[in-house]
Amino acid sequence: MDPRAGRHSTGWFDLSAGVAGDMLLAALVDAGGSLERMQAAVDAVIPGTVRLVAHEVVRAGMRALKVDVELLVEDQPHRRWSEIRDRVTGAELDDPVRSLVLAAFGSLAQAEARVHGVGVDDVHFHEVGAWDSIADVVGVCAGVVELDLTDISTSRISLGSGAVRAAHGTMPVPVPAVLELCRGWQVTSGGDGELATPTGLALVTALAARQEPLPALRVHTTGVGAGSKDISGRPNVVRLVVGDTEAVATETGMAAPGDGSLERRDMVVLEANVDDLDPRVWPSVVDDLLAAGAADAWLTPMVMKRGRPAQLLSVLADPQQATQLLDLVFRSTSTIGVRETSVTRWALARGWHAVLLDGHRIGVKVAHREGRIVHATPEFRDVEAAALALSRPVRDVLEAAVAAAAAAHLTPGADVPAALDDHA
Ligand SMILES: O=C([S-])c1cc(C(=O)S)c[n+]([C@@H]2O[C@H](COP(=O)(O)O)[C@@H](O)[C@H]2O)c1
């Protein structure tokens, strides 16, 4: 279960200039997180080792907050993952903070294990196991819990380019652990040098549910967290926007999510323009996409360059299913490119009620809002089956089904029946 379950704030991180643990830490403090509380959480895991100090800096002409993690004792950063895990497990931390820290460090350990070809319990961290990196992870998780960021998303992540010197020697950027952590996430090079570090990547991929452009929200507060380097021409910062989507929904006349009438869901639409697929194949493509879990799939006829007739294939899906459906689009059509767009879907609550027509059961889909029916639609496949069984025209049976639904008070504006079924 998500340890941050509940309805609170939405946080969006702008990672277009990269990401590191200390940048996230500073962005959270700048957005209102308490440095003292972060320090207390860090002290619970690694007492007496570091002090968090915040101060304002300028990055490419822009104000930002920098959080320095000052070492109070000498460090020997060669820690095993199991040692860090035991410290976190045994520390006096709030449970949600502990869960997030273990998730972030756990994925860092998995990435290191894969990169170096060792078991996860044999992972030896170098820099990322140092006191300052542990402080970054614990402080960021404490800040996220304190600011109640129950729904986090990020922009595309800039990783950088070139090479970097580390305990492992000179490594190409993105460094191996970063690349491992990027699986399934949208990234771009975005500039020179190491813009995203393993700790930064482990944190955002553990904390964020998805990537998207800045979502529609009412902004409560923002934070700008500085990285160490000041690069001319581009502020080396992570930006955090904190807000709530409920306010936006209410202002646009929509019921707030969770009122039982309207569901707000972040989804994606995959699209491809295809002019060279045998048209007889299309029905099975759409059927296969629906069977594979697409929320909807449809075709729009169009004319492409050089007057070629073509189809626009559109697939609506949960973001988590996008990769799997993308593979299916590539496998089952002739396209060589697919566009992905983030969309918000608003859906009415719905359920099923049955009516009888000359002894034949017809399901009626009832969409409702705030206790009133908005639409009541007889299921067309049931109508076709009844028409076949009764040897009557489909058109007549459809009319009779609509009349039977009305007789059962399934009409727009009527009260929603007490019991609706989940299925047809
Ligand atoms: O500490 C370890 S094991 C480590 C692994 C890797 C690999 O890509 S493998 C890279 N690094 C480099 O360490 C520094 C510090 O990273 P932080 O995440 O603590 O900021 C950075 O340059 C990494 O590329 C360390």
Ligand code: NI
């Ligand atoms: Ni490594």
